[in-house]
Amino acid sequence: MGGGGRRFTPPPPRAPASLGETVVIAWNGSTETARAVAFAAPFLRAASRIEVLGVDAGMVPGPSAEEMAAALNRGGLSAQGRTLTAGRRTVGEIFLTEAEAIGCDLLIKGAYTQSRLRQMIFGGATSHILAHAAMPVLMAH
Numbered sequence: 001m002g003g004g005g006r007r008f009t010p011p012p013p014r015a016p017a018s019l020g021e022t023v024v025i026a027w028n029g030s031t032e033t034a035r036a037v038a039f040a041a042p043f044l045r046a047a048s049r050i051e052v053l054g055v056d057a058g059m060v061p062g063p064s065a066e067e068m069a070a071a072l073n074r075g076g077l078s079a080q081g082r083t084l085t086a087g088r089r090t091v092g093e094i095f096l097t098e099a100e101a102i103g104c105d106l107l108i109k110g111a112y113t114q115s116r117l118r119q120m121i122f123g124g125a126t127s128h129i130l131a132h133a134a135m136p137v138l139m140a141h
Contacts, residue, residue: 017105019136023047024104026095026125027054027081029062032110036140037068040108043138044077047106052081053098058091058125059083092128104135111139 020043027033037044044050050072054065063071069081084094099107111126129137 057086092125
């Protein structure tokens with residue numbers, strides 16, 4: 001596969017037992033993540049649990065995870081939001097670790113909110129999640 005340093009991540013060896021019952025939104029306040037949330041609306045309406053997670057080190061100017069959860073609640077969904085402290089872990093590691101701990105069966109994330117050059121030099125949450133996610137991921141750019 002050519003171009004842009006994009007890698008193909010093979011699907012897991014087995015299909016997940018469920019899809020979209022427990023949804024985690026990897027929130028960073030960006031337009032890309034808001035777009036991914038909009039595209040995921042059918043999954044969100046059917047979900048039993050929605051967690052909106054933010055990481056302090058990965059936020060851009062925009063609504064917090066708690067504010068996004070409140071907006072989803074005003075739209076008739078039941079969501080909880082929280083913002084975590086990065087510490088020594090990367091934003092991508094935190095999103096995946098927390099999603100796995102919650103029992104997430106669908107992770108929603110905006111893709112490539114940083115420039116391609118910044119992603120290439122410093123890495124980013126999108127690259128980490130694409131390389132290491134063990135659950136289905138819905139991304140939008």
